[in-house]
Amino acid sequence: MDMKLESIVLPVADVDRTRAYFETLGWQVDLDHQADGFPIVQVTPPGSPCSVVFGTGLAAAPAGSIRGLLLSVADLEAARAELTARGVDVSEIFHDASGTASYAETYARAPGLDPERRSHASFATFSDPDGNVWQLREISTFG
Structure with missing residues (x-):
């Protein structure tokens, strides 16, 4: 179903x-x-x-208490640039240095895109006006 x-x-x-x-x-x-x-x-x-x-x-839940709202994008650099142009304070791009493509906020962040450009492994974050945290996640393969 x-x-x-x-x-x-x-x-x-x-x-x-x-x-x-x-x-x-x-x-x-x-x-x-x-x-x-x-x-x-x-x-x-x-x-x-x-x-x-x-x-x-x-x-x-209290306003601003939500974390890890994932927005999947095909091109993280382009998505970050567009949001920044719209006045959004977006973090620098980072990847999960542990190589696990974890969704937790506490994984080992390393600067820049994933060196192998693996799907689901590069991120940037921003917060809405209440502090809910949104995460851009680059996905190149689906399924």
Whole structure:
């Protein structure tokens, strides 16, 4: 049975500020709705089948508490350059020096792209206005 992740709920403190931020990134606003006086917004990164939903009272986690939100890109250098041009403070590119392509924030970071340019092994990070941490991950092979 196919199962597709449709959306994630993101804990944020200010819905309008977060919507404006994601619009700055070029993400599509799919929904901006008021339900019983509470705003609900859904945005989708370009080319992604999964959306991000945020609003008042949607998330049990505190604003800014989410880590490791992975955004897969084919060209990490180009993705970093585009986000930087849009005013996002993106980390320098790094790779996992242990060679395991770990997703944990505590792995052995080494500067620059993975020397072998392995898929899933090069990263850059940025935070949204609430401090939720997003990770760009270069993927050259899927499957």
